[in-house]
Amino acid sequence: MRISNVDVRDVNDGVRLSANIDDFTLWFHFPWVHQDEIRADGLIAALLIPAMVAGQPLVFTQPIPHSPKLLQGTSKIQSIFHSWNPVFRKIAIEAGPAVAPPERNGVASFFSGGLDGTFTFLRHSDELQYVILINGFDFSCDTATFVKSVDRNRCFAERFGKILLPVQTNYIELGKKLRLSRAASYGGLLASIALNIGLRKTYIASAYGYVDMPPQGSHPMLDHLWNTETSELVHDGTEASRTEKISLISSNEAALTNLRVCWRDINENCGECSKCLRTMIALRLLNQDERLSFPRRTTLADVRRFAVTDDSSRGFAADNLALAERTGNKKIAALLRSSIRKYDLRRLAVDYDQLFLGGLTRSVRSWFRSRMKPEDAPDIWPSAHGH
Amino acid sequence: MRVTNVAASLEDDATELSASIDGYRLWYRFPNTFAPRVNGNAFLVACLLPAMARGETLDLEPSATVCPQLLQNLDLIQDVFVAWGPVLRIPFRRIDIKANVATVDSKPHTVGSFFSGGVDGTYTLLRHRDEVSHLIFVKGIDMQLTNDHLYKEVWESNAEFARTIAKPIVPVSSNVRFFGRAHQCPWPAFFGSGLASIAHAIGLSKIFVASGMFYADLEPHGSHPLTDPLWSSASLAVEHDGADARRIEKLRSIAGFEPALKILRVCWQDKTYNCGRCEKCLRTMIQLRVLGVDAPTFPKLIDLQSVRRLRIWEDIELDFVRESLAIANQGHDTPLRNALKSCVWRNELRRLMRRTDEIAFSGRISKLREQLRAKLSSPKH
Numbered sequence: 001m002r003i004s005n006v007d008v009r010d011v012n013d014g015v016r017l018s019a020n021i022d023d024f025t026l027w028f029h030f031p032w033v034h035q036d037e038i039r040a041d042g043l044i045a046a047l048l049i050p051a052m053v054a055g056q057p058l059v060f061t062q063p064i065p066h067s068p069k070l071l072q073g074t075s076k077i078q079s080i081f082h083s084w085n086p087v088f089r090k091i092a093i094e095a096g097p098a099v100a101p102p103e104r105n106g107v108a109s110f111f112s113g114g115l116d117g118t119f120t121f122l123r124h125s126d127e128l129q130y131v132i133l134i135n136g137f138d139f140s141c142d143t144a145t146f147v148k149s150v151d152r153n154r155c156f157a158e159r160f161g162k163i164l165l166p167v168q169t170n171y172i173e174l175g176k177k178l179r180l181s182r183a184a185s186y187g188g189l190l191a192s193i194a195l196n197i198g199l200r201k202t203y204i205a206s207a208y209g210y211v212d213m214p215p216q217g218s219h220p221m222l223d224h225l226w227n228t229e230t231s232e233l234v235h236d237g238t239e240a241s242r243t244e245k246i247s248l249i250s251s252n253e254a255a256l257t258n259l260r261v262c263w264r265d266i267n268e269n270c271g272e273c274s275k276c277l278r279t280m281i282a283l284r285l286l287n288q289d290e291r292l293s294f295p296r297r298t299t300l301a302d303v304r305r306f307a308v309t310d311d312s313s314r315g316f317a318a319d320n321l322a323l324a325e326r327t328g329n330k331k332i333a334a335l336l337r338s339s340i341r342k343y344d345l346r347r348l349a350v351d352y353d354q355l356f357l358g359g360l361t362r363s364v365r366s367w368f369r370s371r372m373k374p375e376d377a378p379d380i381w382p383s384a385h386g387h
Numbered sequence: 388m389r390v391t392n393v394a395a396s397l398e399d400d401a402t403e404l405s406a407s408i409d410g411y412r413l414w415y416r417f418p419n420t421f422a423p424r425v426n427g428n429a430f431l432v433a434c435l436l437p438a439m440a441r442g443e444t445l446d447l448e449p450s451a452t453v454c455p456q457l458l459q460n461l462d463l464i465q466d467v468f469v470a471w472g473p474v475l476r477i478p479f480r481r482i483d484i485k486a487n488v489a490t491v492d493s494k495p496h497t498v499g500s501f502f503s504g505g506v507d508g509t510y511t512l513l514r515h516r517d518e519v520s521h522l523i524f525v526k527g528i529d530m531q532l533t534n535d536h537l538y539k540e541v542w543e544s545n546a547e548f549a550r551t552i553a554k555p556i557v558p559v560s561s562n563v564r565f566f567g568r569a570h571q572c573p574w575p576a577f578f579g580s581g582l583a584s585i586a587h588a589i590g591l592s593k594i595f596v597a598s599g600m601f602y603a604d605l606e607p608h609g610s611h612p613l614t615d616p617l618w619s620s621a622s623l624a625v626e627h628d629g630a631d632a633r634r635i636e637k638l639r640s641i642a643g644f645e646p647a648l649k650i651l652r653v654c655w656q657d658k659t660y661n662c663g664r665c666e667k668c669l670r671t672m673i674q675l676r677v678l679g680v681d682a683p684t685f686p687k688l689i690d691l692q693s694v695r696r697l698r699i700w701e702d703i704e705l706d707f708v709r710e711s712l713a714i715a716n717q718g719h720d721t722p723l724r725n726a727l728k729s730c731v732w733r734n735e736l737r738r739l740m741r742r743t744d745e746i747a748f749s750g751r752i753s754k755l756r757e758q759l760r761a762k763l764s765s766p767k768h
Contacts, residue, residue, distance in 0.1 A: 079602070079631035080602050080631070082631070083601060083630070083631045084602060084603050085603075209470055210467050210470035210607070210613075211607060238466070239469070239470055341746065348742060348746060352739060355732065355736060383603070
């Protein structure tokens, strides 16, 4: 994987960083960057995981400097990823001279108005100066939609005296090319953005707890390994349960009003998808007014509609069940308990199938998958066992 | 929980660092070549989890100063162990720590690696052989403090190995494991902090803690790649090593170095060097047979019925058996392969049945079994 034509230039409304990755041009657009020189650090962070899945060394054709501390960190990152899923092969990195980056300024957190990012924002509000909003990775929306999101989140940030930094990129296209899931690459991408801007400290909000933490691109074992001598990445909020996060957010009306969790729309919560439903249920149990950020109040029908379909949704249901039991809401508790039990019984059936029938159902799915077109093949996840 | 009477005393050629923890005497004994440093770091690390298990403020006497960086790290340790508490079945709660802060120097360039001839420790040592300056051999961790006979036998083997690789081996003894157990922290939940406290007591600059888990199979555990480094201070770096290699790969690596294979010891039964019958011995013997390796410290695995019937209680231990099966599937040892398949199948069935009981019957079946067992085993009057 050859990186060439690394270029940083001022454009009308900010700074554009671009590089050729073999025959693909990767670009980032920042409002500004702290850096006076072109460095390899951000690109190493963005491209390590893609290079591992491609099984190719990362080769910089230009002699641009890199951080020795970061390079050391990539060795451990590779060990962890390779252990999680051997499809991530260990690769060599050929970069320019090893030179520690100069002192950095600024403390930021990644933010899109979602649950985890808002929790981290509120918690470190005293320390933060910036919040970073990205288009072109977790979501890739048209300009008008992104501008609306920027305006909304900028208003929110300014209420707390913070500056919003909108960042755009076409990184999502690189992932699609390699069939690399966002779950595998997002940690490196976030680190890349923080290092390219040249911040001293950047918080990455955790999406999981210490017990249910799966192999993921952003992980408490990984994030600090992207550190350079002068930039620090901090994985934040792992110790807080989802309901603790919602509780903190709902104590701040501005945060609750700005809360956006929806799969379908980055600017409006639909009130129908699983992400909306699980958040609405928690707000109802906390006696908060869901209408500040959701279309309507939560009903028991919404609780019935919240489907437990995998371990992740089971975790959210269990979190809400614990909250329902604590707050004495017996009806919601009974519905959630029933959903969880049905899922557990379905899982048991699958496991018995695996044990007694050699995974007949899985075999059928695999046969079907083998007849799929290549473009329908599933993305590569951090874990060898899939999601 | 109060830590008082922190003191170092010299006896013959050994130093003892000790403290009273609410009347319980916790001690560490090591050679005089490591000059004693009276400070609170070792006791802070050893007492944190017990204090959290009891929900008590940890209060160190004024002279038992602690490193500010260590204190900061322990904030995150507390978060992790509180989250892990339900899985470890210990009711950890966040607590306050009262201690004076001061940094303390370590003996420079002293890089230790815990070593007792086992798979993980040997693998880590061989991998970092150039960097490690001292092998740390602890009495009171994998054998009873009072088992002098077994200690002598193991010490002599390990000392000979240390001479072979031209590294000093440091005999250390401590009752830290028993301290944890007496304070609601059994060793599986405690051993990361227990080992780290030993390294702090000695005053090393770096210590390797060999991993017992593989990155893909991590679970809440006393020693973990996430938590072990957090027991570090400004003067001691604690490094968790080897989670990127499966146990069978480690054994394969050790098998290529005859002096290490010659002293291989995994048994915790406190009876002989390796009893050859317990679960740890059996799974090592399985892996040796899968690899086609003879280790002089183990009997050859002949009784495959014991493999079929092996009862596995922890997921991580079943993972070790699965590793062996994966390798056996590529080989020609059909009887062993079939025995391993049977072992994995039986234990997965047991796990499924336990889960079925929990989910479908709210655990009533296992409760009923326990009651029946208690009734049948009670003496008839």
